[in-house]
Amino acid sequence: MRLDGRELVNFSSNDYLGLAWHPEVRAAYGEGGGAGSARLISGNRPAHDLLEAALAEKLGRPVLLFSSGYHANLALLGTVPEAGDVVVSDALNHASIIDGLRLSKARRVVLPHDHPSQIPADARLVVVEGLYSMDGDTPDLCRWTGDHWLAVDEAHALGALGPQGRGVAAMQGVEPDFMVGTLGKALGVAGAFVAGPAALRELLISQGRAFIYTTGMPEPVALAALVALRLADDERRERLAQNARRLRQGLQQVGARVLGAHHVVPIVTRERTMAAAARLLKEGIYAPGIRFPTVPQGQERVRFTVCSEHSPEQVDRCIDAVATALR
Numbered sequence: 001m002r003l004d005g006r007e008l009v010n011f012s013s014n015d016y017l018g019l020a021w022h023p024e025v026r027a028a029y030g031e032g033g034g035a036g037s038a039r040l041i042s043g044n045r046p047a048h049d050l051l052e053a054a055l056a057e058k059l060g061r062p063v064l065l066f067s068s069g070y071h072a073n074l075a076l077l078g079t080v081p082e083a084g085d086v087v088v089s090d091a092l093n094h095a096s097i098i099d100g101l102r103l104s105k106a107r108r109v110v111l112p113h114d115h116p117s118q119i120p121a122d123a124r125l126v127v128v129e130g131l132y133s134m135d136g137d138t139p140d141l142c143r144w145t146g147d148h149w150l151a152v153d154e155a156h157a158l159g160a161l162g163p164q165g166r167g168v169a170a171m172q173g174v175e176p177d178f179m180v181g182t183l184g185k186a187l188g189v190a191g192a193f194v195a196g197p198a199a200l201r202e203l204l205i206s207q208g209r210a211f212i213y214t215t216g217m218p219e220p221v222a223l224a225a226l227v228a229l230r231l232a233d234d235e236r237r238e239r240l241a242q243n244a245r246r247l248r249q250g251l252q253q254v255g256a257r258v259l260g261a262h263h264v265v266p267i268v269t270r271e272r273t274m275a276a277a278a279r280l281l282k283e284g285i286y287a288p289g290i291r292f293p294t295v296p297q298g299q300e301r302v303r304f305t306v307c308s309e310h311s312p313e314q315v316d317r318c319i320d321a322v323a324t325a326l327r
């Protein structure tokens with residue numbers, strides 16, 4: 001990436017498989033046009049149906065597309081739980097989950113991060129993420145299942161983790177009732193979907209306001225996502241995993257306190273966070289410093305995200321830059 005005329009190595013993108021700039025993905029944007037209206041009016045396009053069918057085949061369940069992950073969570077969480085229901089949300093859940101639950105008339109219970117033992121007995125729906133984007137950790141989803149529905153937002157895992165890139169739940173052999181996946185992160189395009197039982201799809205089509213009252217995804221975006229889905233293969237996932245391992249091990253060796261697992265790699269830098277991020281920038285590495293109130297006091301950090309297309313040399317350069325920044 002270029003910033004202020006300088007070439008930097010970007011360690012802050014969610015384009016985990018390097019597909020955003022892939023020539024075949026970019027070429028796919030050349031076809032089709034805007035939807036022209038909401039899908040329920042006249043905006044339904046063959047590309048939407050093709051993409052939903054490809055995702056449904058991959059995931060083994062019906063899928064409904066949304067313009068973004070933000071829309072998907074608003075629709076799912078604003079529609080499914082009803083007045084009188086109890087909905088449980090992990091404290092580190094993304095803003096789109098929080099806002100979706102704000103639209104619901106259900107009673108919300110926010111649990112401290114990764115505390116499934118505190119799920120109340122009367123919970124109707126529990127919402128967690130597959131891979132948390134600030135801490136880089138994955139919940140043990142078996143511990144979150146029970147006599148309630150489980151919704152897993154796989155925004156940072158879809159395409160990148162699990163068999164065929166189906167996410168953390170598939171990796172752990174858990175089938176959540178509802179899944180949210182985004183097409184703008186590991187798949188490098190834009191848009192999102194909700195997967196679940198056929199009745200859920202019907203419900204969201206008829207009552208999901210974030211589906212009904214918005215223009216359908218532009219056809220080129222759906223076509224590009226179809227190409228990205230095909231290109232998101234095991235080889236890219238393996239390179240991503242190797243880079244994540246290399247970065248994690250290297251950072252530990254230079255004395256950094258590394259959180260989580262997989263391709264989101266935060267290091268706790270506390271009061272030195274902004275100085276460390278500035279030093280990294282000087283060394284040609286772009287990674288943001290994340291401070292209170294985004295994270296709790298004492299947990300301030302620099303957060304790296306790895307990509308399958310980073311070379312081993314670029315990963316090593318990042319490790320060396322951290323060593324310098326922490327010195």
Ligand SMILES: Cc1ncc(COP(=O)(O)O)c(C=O)c1O
Binds near residue numbers: 067070073155190192
């Ligand atoms: C867990 C989670 N869900 C949903 C979203 C929103 O996805 P989108 O960028 O497609 O709106 C994000 C984006 O950062 C996210 O991290």
